[in-house]
Amino acid sequence: MSKSFSRRGVLGSLGGIVGGLLSLPVARHVKAAVQRVFASAGAPEGYDATKHWWLMVIDIDRCIGCGLCAEACKNENHVPKVPTYFRTWIERYIIKKPRPGTTETRGETLVDSPNGGIDGFPPSLVPREEILKSFFVPKLCNLCHQSPCTQACPVGATFDAPDGAVLIDPNYCIGCGFCIQACPYGCRYFNPETKTADKCSLCYHRITRGLKPACVEICPTGARIFGDLKNPVPDDPILRFVRDKKVQTLKPHLGTEPRVLYAGMDKEVR
Amino acid sequence: MAGFPLKIPPQINRLILLTLGIVGSYLIARYFLTPATFGQYGWYRGAALEEIASRTPVYAGKLACDECHSEKLEMLAKGKHQTLSCEGCHGVSSQHAANPDILPVKMAGSHCIRCHEQNDSRPTWYKQIVVKDHYAGKCRECHMPHNPTEVPEEPQPADQAAKEEKQKPESPEKKPGAVEKAGKAEKAEVP
Structure with a gap:
């Protein structure tokens, strides 16, 4: 196979190489212009997600089921004010006494959450004599470290942020609903206004400004404790609480490694 | 025709060109359309963190109340209601904190x-x-x-x-x- 170097051929290929090299900076500028169209701004300055590690602890012994947290959450995060849409809600557990004539130690477990507990809890239908014990359990996104919702998302719209919050990118979410089914704690819902999946964002717009999440701020008994493990304050309430109390997570057998810890939880709580 | 170099049939040539064209246009589109912060922290758009954080808080928080009503908060701290938040009873007050003329809701x-x-x-x-x-x-x-x-x-x-x-x-x-x-x-x- 013979090769001939014609003037036309050499100049042509040289021109191609130069043109290609020149097109790179042009391409970069075009790319930057395209990116500017998609980007939006207005975030709080000076927050570095890699320098925080948020944690929430819930003390079941302190929850009185007033529903202020669930109400505050809806106000703060513009969640539709109808049942079935909740970022946080309160469940009432009623554990009945064992049935007479059986060897069981605890009876049937009944769980209800009328309107997420926002309107309070009516007296239970179970007569008082039959109740072994009853308590309230506030529920919210468990901030799993190995979150099933993140793994189910096909478009990378939901993610585990470096500071421990599990968030949804509303611009990326296609509303397929896989994550809603994947969450073993039922913490996600489909927002009918934005047509995207939605969930507790740990009040990300508040914690990045140094405020507490709305539910923690509003809780009248201190049943919700919130803190930053990477920046502990002197005599940090969350570190003290975790040291003093025995804490556990919901559904530990699933291996989701939640960062929401519960203290004073009975085995019936799921 | 088993000589070297292999003579590639024209239909295969067209197929190779078509494949290169599709892959090339995909790579070019990806270069321009992938957000700059995608992959900053992981397989997601890093700028989403700032966007989610850019919302305005609705509840002002107890610290904001303390700026003007510290005497009420001192009284609160002495009694059994010390764990209560102001806005738990007085309602959403970020507007009141920004402009004291807008009064919070009476409970x-x-x-x-x-x-x-x-x-x-x-x-x-x-x-x-x-x-x-x-x-x-x-x-x-x-x-x-x-x-x-x-x-x-x-x-x-x-x-x-x-x-x-x-x-x-x-x-x-x-x-x-x-x-x-x-x-x-x-x-x-x-x-």
Whole structure:
């Protein structure tokens, strides 16, 4: 196979190489212009997600089921004010006494959450004599470290942020609903206004400004404790609480490694 | 025709060119359309963190209240209501914090019952009352909301005072201590 170097051929290929090299900076500028169209701004300055590690602890012994947290959450995060849409809600557990004539130690477990507990809890239908014990359990996104919702998302719209919050990118979410089914704690819902999946964002717009999440701020008994493990304050309430109390997570057998810890939880709580 | 170099049939050539074209246009589109911050922290758009954080908070928080109403917060800190948040009773107040002329929502007396009505599921340490057995009048006649074990000394607003005069002779007087007793009595039966 013979090769001939014609003037036309050499100049042509040289021109191609130069043109290609020149097109790179042009391409970069075009790319930057395209990116500017998609980007939006207005975030709080000076927050570095890699320098925080948020944690929430819930003390079941302190929850009185007033529903202020669930109400505050809806106000703060513009969640539709109808049942079935909740970022946080309160469940009432009623554990009945064992049935007479059986060897069981605890009876049937009944769980209800009328309107997420926002309107309070009516007296239970179970007569008082039959109740072994009853308590309230506030529920919210468990901030799993190995979150099933993140793994189910096909478009990378939901993610585990470096500071421990599990968030949804509303611009990326296609509303397929896989994550809603994947969450073993039922913490996600489909927002009918934005047509995207939605969930507790740990009040990300508040914690990045140094405020507490709305539910923690509003809780009248201190049943919700919130803190930053990477920046502990002197005599940090969350570190003290975790040291003093025995804490556990919901559904530990699933291996989701939640960062929401519960203290004073009975085995019936799921 | 098994010579070297292999003579590639033209239909295969076209297929290779087509494949290169598709892959090339995909790579070019990806270069321009992938957000700059995608992959900054992981397989997601890093700028989403800032976008989610850019929303304006609705609840102002106790620290904002402390800037002007520190005397109320000091009173609150002395009593049993020390763990309460201002906005739990006074309502969403970020607008009030930004502009003091916009007043926060006034809460009705029934707001006390939201937390203090007896309920079998509430913990036993928590002070609860059966409202119909407790007192027929207003909570504020005997309890200062900011320090509930104290009896209010200041005169009530005119409209409330008028109602109280009607109610007081009928209903039995109760002291603040009655709340604790009532709460304990009610909860003693349920472990």
